[in-house]
Amino acid sequence: MNTVKVKNLVLGEGIPKICVPIVAKTKREIIEEAGSFRAIPVDLVEWRVDWFEGVEDLEQVKDVLSDLVAVLEGTPLLFTFRTAAEGGERAIDPAAYAALNKAVAATGLVDLVDVEAFIGDAVARDIIEAAHGEGVKVVASNHDFGKTPPMDDILYRLRKMQDLGADIPKIAVMPQSRTDVLRLLEATTIMVERYADRPIITMSMAGTGAVSRLAGEVFGSCLTFGAANKASAPGQVGVQELSEALQLIHKSMQ
Numbered sequence: 001m002n003t004v005k006v007k008n009l010v011l012g013e014g015i016p017k018i019c020v021p022i023v024a025k026t027k028r029e030i031i032e033e034a035g036s037f038r039a040i041p042v043d044l045v046e047w048r049v050d051w052f053e054g055v056e057d058l059e060q061v062k063d064v065l066s067d068l069v070a071v072l073e074g075t076p077l078l079f080t081f082r083t084a085a086e087g088g089e090r091a092i093d094p095a096a097y098a099a100l101n102k103a104v105a106a107t108g109l110v111d112l113v114d115v116e117a118f119i120g121d122a123v124a125r126d127i128i129e130a131a132h133g134e135g136v137k138v139v140a141s142n143h144d145f146g147k148t149p150p151m152d153d154i155l156y157r158l159r160k161m162q163d164l165g166a167d168i169p170k171i172a173v174m175p176q177s178r179t180d181v182l183r184l185l186e187a188t189t190i191m192v193e194r195y196a197d198r199p200i201i202t203m204s205m206a207g208t209g210a211v212s213r214l215a216g217e218v219f220g221s222c223l224t225f226g227a228a229n230k231a232s233a234p235g236q237v238g239v240q241e242l243s244e245a246l247q248l249i250h251k252s253m254q
């Protein structure tokens with residue numbers, strides 16, 4: 001299993017790392033929120049740019065990014081436009097999605113970009129290639145807010161992300177039952193043991209799935225999303241408690 005290194009952060013070994021999303025509308029709120037992260041255990045910050053009121057103006061996006069990077073003081077940054085089709089705040093056409101992600105990767109201000117794996121193969125490959133050309137890592141993603149797909153389908157989606165060339169495949173699915181959570185965890189383990197040559201991220205959403213956000217070290221998910229002020233998806237727990245739970249599980253596995 002290869003690890004992925006961003007700044008001083010190594011993903012894919014040891015205790016799962018904690019990513020905190022910023023979901024805010026204005027520049028002031030975004031920067032304020034980032035400033036509040038100094039007091040909590042955060043390994044990586046995700047800027048969910050689909051929430052930003054100025055997202056359609058690249059200059060405004062770059063302006064926020066440069067202030068954000070200054071406030072984060074070296075904490076790696078993941079740039080994510082989550083489309084409405086996958087649970088985000090707004091829709092975007094694939095050409096604009098590609099242009100935005102490529103332009104942001106070229107600024108040198110972000111460490112990783114999120115690329116939705118089902119945006120279209122050509123678009124996804126184009127962004128991944130451009131990001132890699134700029135030394136930016138790619139998290140490929142897929143979100144199923146309605147259900148937890150069958151095992152083969154979860155594995156197919158994760159393997160497709162790997163085939164597209166993403167550094168870290170990620171899938172978030174919604175459970176309709178407790179066995180759905182078990183299937184997501186089993187799929188994670190099978191992916192890691194049989195198919196993956198790189199770290200992956202998986203989660204089962206909502207309260208029933210919250211256990212999957214804690215148990216990544218057991219089943220093979222390298223990163224977990226925790227909430228600081230506002231959760232960006234159902235089932236995210238507070239960062240402080242999340243960190244304690246990850247450490248407890250880590251200790252029990254030694």
Ligand SMILES: O=C1C[C@@](O)(C(=O)O)C[C@@H](O)[C@@H]1O
Nearest residue numbers: 021080141172203225232233
């Ligand atoms: O892809 C993900 C995972 C997520 O949806 C979650 O369930 O924690 C939260 C999103 O902000 C992030 O982009």
